Amino acid sequence: MTLKLYNVLSRTKEEFVPLTPGKVNMYVCGPTVYDYSHIGHAKTYVSFDVIVRYLKYSGYDVLYVQNITDVGHMLDTGEDRILKKARQLSAGPMQVVETYMRDYFADMDALNVGRPDISPRASGHIPEQIAMIEELIAKEHAYVVDGSVYFDVTSFPEYGKLSGRVIEELEEGARVGVRSEKHHPADFALWKKADPEHILRWPSPWGVGFPGWHVECSAMATKYLGVTFDIHGGGIDNIFPHNECEIAQSEAAHDEPFARYWLLTGSLTLDGIKMSKSLGNTLTIKEALAKWRPEAIRTFILSSHYGSPIDFSDEAVDAAFKGWQRIWGAVSVVREQMRTAVAGDPNPNILTLLDEFKASFIEKMDDDFNAPAALAVLQELTRQVNILVNEQGPHSQGTLAAIDQLYRELGGDVLGIIPEQAEASADAEREDGLIRLLIDLRAAARAQKDWATSDKVRNQLRDLGVVLEDRADGTIWKLE
RNA sequence: GGCGACGUGGCCAAGUGGUAAGGCAGAGGUCUGCAAAACCUCCAUCACCGGUUCGAAUCCGGUCGUCGCCUCCA
DSSP: OOOEEEEEETTEEEOOOOOOEEEEEEEOOBBBBBSSSHHHHHHHHHHHHHHHHHHTTTTEEEEEOOOOSOOOBBBBOOOOOOOHHHEEEEEEHHHHHHHHHHHHHHHHHHHHHHSSOOBBGGGHHEEEEEEHHHHHHHHTTTTEHHHTTEEGGGGTTTTTTTTTTOHHHHHTTTTTTTOOTTSSSSEEEEEEOTTTTOOOBOOOOOOSSEEHHHHHHHHHHHHHSSSSSEEEEGGGGGIIIIIIHHHHHHHHHSSSSEEEEEEOOOOOOTTTTEEEEETTTOOOOOHHHHHSSSHHHHHHHHOOOTOOOOEHHHHHHHHHHHHHHHHHHHHHHHHHTTTOOOOOOOOOOHHHHHHHHHHHHHHHHBBOOOHHHHHHHHHHHHHHHEEEEESSOOHHHHHHHHHHHHHIIIIIIIOOOOOOOOOSSHHHHHHHHHHHHHHHHHHHHHHOHHHHHHHHHHHHHHTTTTTEEEEEEEEEEEEE
């Protein structure tokens, strides 16, 4: 039982061997906080959330760092996207950053994405970035031109090893508007001189300016995870130039390997087309959450491999939601039966069955975090559980608890799609009590074959979003 | 134009050499006051062509198609 993962750097599936046994240092490129987060972010960060969850479940001590980009990310007009937004809102740039950063975390919380251990901000690490740039200049991997500093790609022969790009070809494809102050079209900015209106600015050895986009990740990953660390993640769309530049800067500065395993997530398209502001086909996480519960969105994302591109559509998410409902329905019945089950040890045959499913689940996740295959194991488990709780039994408390525990581990801890309880609200207990009271009254009506009253209760509850299901062993309720 | 990925049943999607997981949808059945849920049964030969092999969805070559990146994007 060893973990294997697809390393984009080697383009092969490799056995995962951490630098320090039992310890995983991991960095994932975070968002630039200049607008609401969209479902593309959801895909990327839910994917890495499950990866982190599984690493922890496997016993690793994980240190998960994910940056917040709040400076230096330029539009092709040369304008900083955060300054642009600030101007639109008549707000200060750091107000913009604070607003959307909080919003990003709120969205991730809603999606049940665990927070990174460290969320370093680029603007809070200017000295580290300056120090790294000075190192690069000292080693002649970078040069200063009129207050700006550029990385010399020709000084790093391995430039392109991650993305497969070749410098010579980049030159051919170079655009007309290439900055003439660069020695080579593929050279990229480490530090940029600030124009007077550019208010995100810091003093540096080269004058007042601001860091380029790529340095922050190198500087912050190194600060918190070391010169060489285990896993670097991100979206595949940043493989070039961003990830490539990270490698070049870091390895040129330190003469040591940067990240050892590169895990990149596939892109998300919306109804077949890549989301983009210019096309106007964007869907924010908030909009999606208004339509589906978070588990549906997570299940949809996890129903294809993290490295594969996925196409977001109402039909696809609806289908994933129904699949999730099947699993959740079984969990609900198990927990319902636990309320009245008699005490007793777990049935050994059932324990054996559960162990087999668990082993199978782990085998799938060990194979490059194959969540869709693991999800299929959960579906097969659910079929068996449904047979147990619907057609056999009654089961002892111990047996039911063992089933519930397995769902909590695999569906809850690892995949994050099985809630602790049906509703986590403060009023949940009262709501449950009220509904159970109605169920009792309805049961009395049913005993009298008073179907009119019985159906009225059920129909009106349904209108309120509470679904009743009559089972041989009683009536259960669930939301939606 | 260059680089990369992909093309599996009506839809989504695992599977990377030994005769196709799972979910959704659909058909039939069981259970049920009805409904819902659940369970059972049925539903593909893997874009196309050629090659390697005892044997390929899985390897190689070609064709067609889709998508991503090359410019800001997770």
